[in-house]
Amino acid sequence: xxxxxxxxxxxxxxxxxxxxxxxxxxxxxxxxxxxxxxxxxxxxxxxxxxxxxxxxxxxxxxxxxxxxxxxxxxxxxxxxxxxxxxxxxxxxxxxxxxxxxxxxxxxxxxxxxxxxxxxxxxxxxxxxxxxxxxxxxxxxxxxxxxxxxxxxxxxxxxxxxxxxxxxxxxxxxxxxxxxxxxxxxxxxxxxxxxxxxxxxxxxxxxxxxxxxxxxxxxxxxxxxxxxxxxxxxxxxxxxxxxxxxxxxxxxxxxxxxxxxxxxxxxxxxxxxxxxxxxxxxxxxxxxxxxxxxxxxxxxxxxxxxxxxxxxxxxxxxxxxxxxxxxxxxxxxxxxxxxxxxxxxxxxxxxxxxxxxxxxxxxxxxxxxxxxxxxxxxxxxxxxxxxxxxxxxxxxxxxxxxxxxxxxxxxxxxxxxxxxxxxxxxxxxxxxxxxxxxxxxxxxxxxxxxxxxxxxxxxxxx
Numbered sequence: 001x002x003x004x005x006x007x008x009x010x011x012x013x014x015x016x017x018x019x020x021x022x023x024x025x026x027x028x029x030x031x032x033x034x035x036x037x038x039x040x041x042x043x044x045x046x047x048x049x050x051x052x053x054x055x056x057x058x059x060x061x062x063x064x065x066x067x068x069x070x071x072x073x074x075x076x077x078x079x080x081x082x083x084x085x086x087x088x089x090x091x092x093x094x095x096x097x098x099x100x101x102x103x104x105x106x107x108x109x110x111x112x113x114x115x116x117x118x119x120x121x122x123x124x125x126x127x128x129x130x131x132x133x134x135x136x137x138x139x140x141x142x143x144x145x146x147x148x149x150x151x152x153x154x155x156x157x158x159x160x161x162x163x164x165x166x167x168x169x170x171x172x173x174x175x176x177x178x179x180x181x182x183x184x185x186x187x188x189x190x191x192x193x194x195x196x197x198x199x200x201x202x203x204x205x206x207x208x209x210x211x212x213x214x215x216x217x218x219x220x221x222x223x224x225x226x227x228x229x230x231x232x233x234x235x236x237x238x239x240x241x242x243x244x245x246x247x248x249x250x251x252x253x254x255x256x257x258x259x260x261x262x263x264x265x266x267x268x269x270x271x272x273x274x275x276x277x278x279x280x281x282x283x284x285x286x287x288x289x290x291x292x293x294x295x296x297x298x299x300x301x302x303x304x305x306x307x308x309x310x311x312x313x314x315x316x317x318x319x320x321x322x323x324x325x326x327x328x329x330x331x332x333x334x335x336x337x338x339x340x341x342x343x344x345x346x347x348x349x350x351x352x353x354x355x356x357x358x359x360x361x362x363x364x365x366x367x368x369x370x371x372x373x374x375x376x377x378x379x380x381x382x383x384x385x386x387x388x389x390x391x392x393x394x395x396x397x398x399x400x401x402x403x404x405x406x407x408x409x410x411x412x413x414x415x416x417x418x419x420x421x422x423x424x425x426x427x428x429x430x431x432x433x434x435x436x437x438x439x440x441x442x443x444x445x446x447x448x449x450x451x452x453x454x455x456x457x458x459x460x461x
Contacts, residue, residue: 002004025062026119027306028262028331030209030249031325033082034218034242035075035128035153036290037268038281039300041239045286045301049232050239053421054247055303056264059390062264062305063314063354067416069321069377072368073297074253075153075339076130079212082269083111083131083142085326085343087366089448091461094370097132099156099167104132105142106461108341113143115330117335122202124150127193127212127441138175144210148173148194150187154214157181161400163351179206185221187214192245196252203256206333211249212269213242218276219399232235235279260307267322268300277395287422292389293367293374294422304352314354317417319377321365324348329441341461364440373450376441380417381430383437386410387452 040046044059045066047075070078075096076111077088084091084105091109104110119157124146125139131137133151140147150171157169158181168180194209215221222237226244230236243245246266250440253259272281274289283289286296302320304310323345327337331347350358367375375384388408396402413427427434443452449457 002427009238020080021222022298024334026121027309028207028209028253028258029116029121029199029329029332030200030253030262030263030264030348031211031329032246032249032266033079033210034266034268035213036270036273036281037214037216037298038272038283038289039286039296039301040155040284041216041272042301042303044303046283050230050236052239052243054243054250057250058246058264058266058303058305059313061307061312062310063207063316065302065304065320066266067317067319068300068302069298069365069367070268070270071298071321071323071366072370073292074369075128075217075269077368078269079128079130080105082322082325083113084109085112085323085337085345087323087344087368089368089371089457090342090344090459093131094368097130097152098225099133099152101134102130103138104134106389107136107141108461109142110337110341111142112329113139115326116206116208116333117143117144117145118156119330119333119335120204120206121333122198122207123210124198124208125210125212125414126192126194126198127210128153128214128217129212139395140174140397141405144197146174149191149212150214153217154184154187155218159219171438183221184214184219184337185223185227186243187221189223192248195245195249199249199252199258200256203258209249211245213245214241216279216281218273218279220279233278235281239281263304263306263309263329265302265304265325267302271297271300274392274395275325275369275404276399277397279397279399280395282345285421288389288391291369292386293369293384294389294404295416295420298367309353311354316351316353316354316358318348318358319360319362319365319379320348320351321345321362324362326452331443342459364437364444366441366444368448371449371451373441373445373448376437376444377416378440381437382414382416382422383427383434383441384409384412384414384422385441385452417448 283296288294346361447459
């Protein structure tokens with residue numbers, strides 16, 4: 001009898017340990033990153049003309065972050081923040097890198113896929129890279145096992161409507177060029193097909209699938225299956241095809257019983273490129289768009305789904321930013337980000353999991369245009385420092401840009417909870433808030449610099 005009891009206890013311990021291991025198995029991570037998506041382009045963020053049932057399902061089954069931002073409203077800088085966890089100024093990437101750029105992400109930076117790869121993850125990128133197009137800056141040298149897509153923006157090719165000096169646009173598989181000036185109507189489908197195959201090939205171990213879509217950055221293209229099917233012209237067709245891509249990925253996860261242990265995130269690199277008129281998205285009630293540090297440029301939709309971890313149909317308006325995803329996702333994978341080299345992001349898992357009373361771990365967020373500090377937010381407050389910005393007067397049509405003019409905003413304070421449109425300057429009524437945010441601005445200038453005030457940063461890498 002004693003031996004039977006001991007044996008039973010041993011079996012109980014064995015199954016308990018294995019159940020515990022199973023429960024703690026790190027999640028798969030799917031990060032889908034649209035390009036120039038408008039804040040109000042999704043059904044779950046207010047669109048009534050574009051159908052996005054699959055992306056909407058992420059919000060229905062998970063969480064919607066309505067106060068999620070990028071630090072710069074332009075391609076390379078935004079992607080740098082996402083993958084490095086740093087303000088792009090800190091690591092030396094500003095704006096949008098062009099073909100044959102000598103600049104790119106440095107080997108000394110530890111990107112998100114590098115962290116995850118060290119934790120046993122398989123990693124893949126299918127889409128737009130834009131952190132340098134040389135061999136030195138290849139995704140394969142920065143943590144990705146495989147890569148398929150474009151090295152930079154899809155308008156950087158000979159067919160650009162206003163700039164004719166771009167070389168042929170390369171479509172790459174790993175470090176090989178498959179073809180030049182590819183049929184862009186097939187890009188979304190190609191990325192999706194490779195995403196499915198990657199999931200199926202890695203279904204028995206943790207994986208990180210990064211899908212930075214080339215669309216809806218102009219020029220926009222939809223495949224024959226989706227062309228003319230939406231209620232908002234070609235732009236709507238493009239978004240609905242991206243939504244269908246999300247649906248295919250979700251179906252693949254479910255088919256292989258992976259959906260319950262996979263964190264799926266959908267967001268965008270910045271707001272809509274308003275200069276392109278009906279080929280651009282909707283900013284909703286937000287002010288301005290891509291290329292500015294107003295909310296229309298830097299506030300982007302964010303939805304995340306992880307059954308059993310993220311409560312269904314939840315919403316948070318806590319301030320968050322792409323820089324926070326790296327420490328959060330590394331934490332979910334069972335890792336810890338070292339103190340050096342410093343990153344700017346902080347773990348926001350409590351917010352993503354809709355924990356009671358979860359608050360942003362950041363005292364403030366900073367918004368640069370190039371090397372110029374334009375704004376700082378803390379809680380509900382946003383302070384714009386005096387700066388010029390491009391305002392679109394007339395949007396273009398059929399893939400051609402419209403007309404804009406340079407305007408200037410003076411020192412202005414906005415209460416984003418009461419005035420998301422950034423239209424009512426309340427600086428005079430809140431001098432203490434202005435002073436606090438100015439002190440925070442001075443603090444970040446010491447580290448990252450500011451060309452508007454002639455300040456050189458001391459913590460630039």
